[in-house]
Amino acid sequence: RRLAILVALIALPGAQVAAASNPTATNVTRLAKKAAPKGPLGHSGRWITDRTGRVVILHGLNMVYKRPPYAPDATGFGADDAAFLRRYGFNTIRLGVIYSGVEPEPGRYDDAYLARIARTERILARRGVFSQLDFHQDLYNERFGGEGWPDWAVLDDGMPAEPLTGFPGSYVTSPGLNRAFDNFWANATGPGGAGLVDRFAAAWRPVAARFKRRPQVMGYDLLNEPWPGSEWPSCANPEGCPVFDEGEFTDFYEKVIAAIRQTDRRNLIWYEPQV
Secondary structure (H helix, E strand, O other): OOOOOOOOOOOOHHHHHHHHHOOOHHHHHHHHHHHOOOOOOEEEOOEEEOOOOOEOOOOEEEEOOOOOOOOHHHHOOOHHHHHHHHHOOOOEEEEEEEHHHHOOEOOEOOHHHHHHHHHHHHHHHHOOOEEEEEEEOEOOOHHHOOEOOOHHHOOOOOOOOOOOOOOOOHHHHOHHHHHHHHHHHOOOEOHHHOEHHHHHHHHHHHHHHHHOOOOOEEEEEOOOOOOOHHHHHHHOOOOOOHHHHHHHHHHHHHHHHHHHHOOOOOOOEEOOOOO
């Protein structure tokens, strides 16, 4: 729904001068490769940095396939598309990972799905394009006209999905959607006796395990556009929802970050405020 973050590496002054004085295609290509950021990425305070310590500004696009099989290659994305992106100056993709694809059944992670996402990441990496892995959601689940959580994680206490007014209106109009978010933030017990947040956090571990050594992965976006559930009217002010933010919302992020750090202590972690 948004472009994800980030925009092109600032060329080094020396590279600019050399390119101007000798503008052959070969020389420009050589200089571009030399100036390109070198993964893995880190940060220094507010700045993204590459492994040499240079500040990096990335130029990227959002790429999320929101219907089964939840993978961009389902629309034919491949090496030619990655080359197209790189040729026109894009060096970052926000690569959607759908929780339904990761954990289709409670406690069972789909290695084939993660391998499919990993193939797309590898295609991008070979063209020098970084990937930010994004646990994407809109409207929680297909039941409410969106995607994100698997069906088994929809605890709506029997409240109706309708009226559904589409994105983003259904956030406001759907009682079932808001109850599903309420139960998620409360870490309500789901199938198998585990809390929903606990399951979600644990699902990040196999993702981090698969991608932790890939230098072109620029990190993990923990959840796209979080929605506070039925507390949303209290957020319609300049202060937001401080009680919710300091309670359930913070607890959620701390659990997910801890789960990732059990597996991957290097890659950047990105978190989003409430939508």
